Amino acid sequence: MVKVDLDRFLDQLTAGLKADRELRMEVRQELATHIMDRYEDNLRMGLSDAESYEQAIKAFGNILELSDQLTEANMERMSSKSKFYRTCTALLIPALVICAFVMYFPGANIIKGMACVIKDKHGEQIFFDIFSDLEQADRSDSSRFTAAQRLILYGDLSHKNKSDRLKAVCDEFPQNKAFHAEYTGFLVSETDHYDKNNKEIRNAVKVGKEIDPNNALYNYILANYLFSRSCNMEYSAKTVIGTRLKITNRTAFDQALEEYHKGTQKKFYRNYAKELTLKRMQIFGKSYHFLDNLYFLVQNAKEPDPHVNYMCHIPVFVWTYAYQQAEAGNKVNVLKAVAPYKSYINQLSSGTNTLAGQSSAARLCADGARFIPEIYKRTGLKKQAAEVQNILSNTAQKIRTAIKKELKESSSQSIRSYMPWVTSVFCHYYSWDKFSRQQLLNGMAIEYIFAAKYWVVVMNTVLLMMIIGYIAAAFHYHRITGQKAVLLAPSARFIGKMLFFGVFIPVVTFFLVSNIHFLSGQNINIACNYPKFILQCLLLLAVILCIISTMIRNHISKRCTELDIRAANNDKTTLFLKFKYAFFIVLTTMAYFPLEFFTGNDIEVYKTAAWQLGVTGVIFIFLFALAAAVRSVIKLRKDKAAAIYYGSYAKTMVPVLALAVIVITAVIIPAIDLREQLLVKQDEAVYSSEGYYFPGELKLINFMKEAISSGLNKLPPVR
Amino acid sequence: MKIDSDLMRGVTPSVILNLLKARKMYGYEMIKVVNERTNNVFQWKEGSLYPCLHKLESSKLIQSEWLTAANGKRRKYYSLTSNGLEVLDAKKAELNLFLHSVNTLFENALI
Numbered sequence: 001m002v003k004v005d006l007d008r009f010l011d012q013l014t015a016g017l018k019a020d021r022e023l024r025m026e027v028r029q030e031l032a033t034h035i036m037d038r039y040e041d042n043l044r045m046g047l048s049d050a051e052s053y054e055q056a057i058k059a060f061g062n063i064l065e066l067s068d069q070l071t072e073a074n075m076e077r078m079s080s081k082s083k084f085y086r087t088c089t090a091l092l093i094p095a096l097v098i099c100a101f102v103m104y105f106p107g108a109n110i111i112k113g114m115a116c117v118i119k120d121k122h123g124e125q126i127f128f129d130i131f132s133d134l135e136q137a138d139r140s141d142s143s144r145f146t147a148a149q150r151l152i153l154y155g156d157l158s159h160k161n162k163s164d165r166l167k168a169v170c171d172e173f174p175q176n177k178a179f180h181a182e183y184t185g186f187l188v189s190e191t192d193h194y195d196k197n198n199k200e201i202r203n204a205v206k207v208g209k210e211i212d213p214n215n216a217l218y219n220y221i222l223a224n225y226l227f228s229r230s231c232n233m234e235y236s237a238k239t240v241i242g243t244r245l246k247i248t249n250r251t252a253f254d255q256a257l258e259e260y261h262k263g264t265q266k267k268f269y270r271n272y273a274k275e276l277t278l279k280r281m282q283i284f285g286k287s288y289h290f291l292d293n294l295y296f297l298v299q300n301a302k303e304p305d306p307h308v309n310y311m312c313h314i315p316v317f318v319w320t321y322a323y324q325q326a327e328a329g330n331k332v333n334v335l336k337a338v339a340p341y342k343s344y345i346n347q348l349s350s351g352t353n354t355l356a357g358q359s360s361a362a363r364l365c366a367d368g369a370r371f372i373p374e375i376y377k378r379t380g381l382k383k384q385a386a387e388v389q390n391i392l393s394n395t396a397q398k399i400r401t402a403i404k405k406e407l408k409e410s411s412s413q414s415i416r417s418y419m420p421w422v423t424s425v426f427c428h429y430y431s432w433d434k435f436s437r438q439q440l441l442n443g444m445a446i447e448y449i450f451a452a453k454y455w456v457v458v459m460n461t462v463l464l465m466m467i468i469g470y471i472a473a474a475f476h477y478h479r480i481t482g483q484k485a486v487l488l489a490p491s492a493r494f495i496g497k498m499l500f501f502g503v504f505i506p507v508v509t510f511f512l513v514s515n516i517h518f519l520s521g522q523n524i525n526i527a528c529n530y531p532k533f534i535l536q537c538l539l540l541l542a543v544i545l546c547i548i549s550t551m552i553r554n555h556i557s558k559r560c561t562e563l564d565i566r567a568a569n570n571d572k573t574t575l576f577l578k579f580k581y582a583f584f585i586v587l588t589t590m591a592y593f594p595l596e597f598f599t600g601n602d603i604e605v606y607k608t609a610a611w612q613l614g615v616t617g618v619i620f621i622f623l624f625a626l627a628a629a630v631r632s633v634i635k636l637r638k639d640k641a642a643a644i645y646y647g648s649y650a651k652t653m654v655p656v657l658a659l660a661v662i663v664i665t666a667v668i669i670p671a672i673d674l675r676e677q678l679l680v681k682q683d684e685a686v687y688s689s690e691g692y693y694f695p696g697e698l699k700l701i702n703f704m705k706e707a708i709s710s711g712l713n714k715l716p717p718v719r
Numbered sequence: 720m721k722i723d724s725d726l727m728r729g730v731t732p733s734v735i736l737n738l739l740k741a742r743k744m745y746g747y748e749m750i751k752v753v754n755e756r757t758n759n760v761f762q763w764k765e766g767s768l769y770p771c772l773h774k775l776e777s778s779k780l781i782q783s784e785w786l787t788a789a790n791g792k793r794r795k796y797y798s799l800t801s802n803g804l805e806v807l808d809a810k811k812a813e814l815n816l817f818l819h820s821v822n823t824l825f826e827n828a829l830i
Contacts, residue, residue: 027773030746030795034765037747061766069770076777 016071020078096658099665177212178272184208188225219263224310226256227317240374245320264340269347312360319371326378334379342712349708366396395711467657470650477647502659731771736807743796
């Protein structure tokens, strides 16, 4: 007989008595003598050495069940230390219930400081916001504003349609040019209104012209609307400019041209987009509400400068028409159509205080450099054609270079390149010029903490669900074996493990999460990295859960002997563990090192693919987990050995997970909240002393205005 | 014929107490004696014996001591306490009553 095997067997059999060393040694010795007696009897009966040993061990039956029975039988005799451990473990359950209660029912804030688990600064419930769509988030968030503020931010929420909401604001402030401009702009941006609300658009334009008579905005809004209804723009490889116009309603088209001309003769063009956005930003508050602001902008404002799109389209309609007229030899119509372009671009450039507006004017310079020379050439004005092309393309190029240079060192390069409107509004919050790096990092840390709170609740929910599953398994175990699975006295070593996995791991995790922006090379602006941050958090959660489950599975698996029914799975378990360790390494690497760290490519290259892959992966993981859970339940119901295994597993898992949830809920969350409060305090001190404009932004806008203006002035007059 | 394990579990403490009334015994010895005396109708296993023994010891119905046998082996011997003796008498009476009642029920059922 191999002594090592016997020792291992006895270790496993008396594992539950570890807290009382003396008692354990006594039981161990008693059982060892028993095995030796039976082994010797078996030898005398003529069995071989191996068979004798095997039969002697087999007589003890299921090792996990017997181990639990021995622990339970000796519970009363164990030392006070073990009773203390047992009490502590038992106390975890009510503590867990309290934590869960406090976490999910904010009305039960019996422990002060825990409320922050699901509440943000304004008492909004973060947890439920995860599952609500953005529109609902806006509405729920609106409770912190006064009625007047809500009206400015969202419009009249009693209306279902956005246009009705905005109209209600106009009705409330009938002489307000900004609200009316927004309402009219929204009407033409909604394709439904093209067919359904012709009258509404015309009325809105009429009122707009009355309250803001010198503003070209309403002429252009109407012109765009009429162009869209009266002609079809098609791409055409046959023309040099690449587009062709098919007029479907001549009267409406002529009316559109007339509105365009009238607009270019007005004193100015203003859409008030920036003024409105800044007003709303003031109501929203500081950078702490960056995500709110994004929701707001995406859902309610669409863009802070929604007019820039159609402002870019109008000249293309006109120029394409002029090109076709030039090809037809109708010189008068050509020059009449082209002539006002300088005025138009100037109006757009000088009347727009957003980078988006300036970028549109610059884009028109580039489009003009492509269209106008071709039109001139076809009307015999070859010299002017060359001059216009040279000046406009140089102006556009100069502006592009300036934008690129200005934004190169900026914090949110990717978001700026995709959403210049966000840049024009938010860059003063994240300006390099104005604030120190430490101050910027401070603001960023707040955003990450805000995001981490979502993650905390998700993590706690996952842990709670696991606990419920294991408790169910434990009850099943109890029903089958009569053992008190969950609250058996744990050993001293087990307490150590519990502290390690239940306390140390959560604390380290949250230290990592709260500093993830330093560790993973995140950029200053969370908006462009938010998906990556969430992905990293989820991967981190997966790693932590895998480590805990693997270590405990390993711990349980060691208790299974060759004679146990689960022995056949031991090899598989070992293989699984090896695979799992490799999996940890990959996940951890992915979590902490962005892809560009290895490849040197911009993350944008991978973003789309990663999202698609991520979503597919999540669906597969979910289905896999569901299948595994169903399989486990079926197995558990049919197989006594499986019930014993999982019940015993639950005995270990439940206290560990419970402790983790309690530590996260009662210690880590308040700590994060405290840190958040300190950072917000520092943040507010910084922002309260500053004005709105970001010097870099002003510099860039002024440069563009100047470049466009001087470029246009150099152009030859159109006769 | 194999006896149902639940039924077996119910009488195990009484059987142990009764064995120890005669003399001190160790675990393996008890299994051998019971299996022999019942012609292996009672097929006691270690898995059911030791938890029961330890529970009885915790309840102070039996006590244990380590003694050296003639062959030099040290074994843990169990013996009955005065409390155990009282409980055994009570258990015996209880068991007799139970068996009598069961027999009565079964006989009446046959009629």
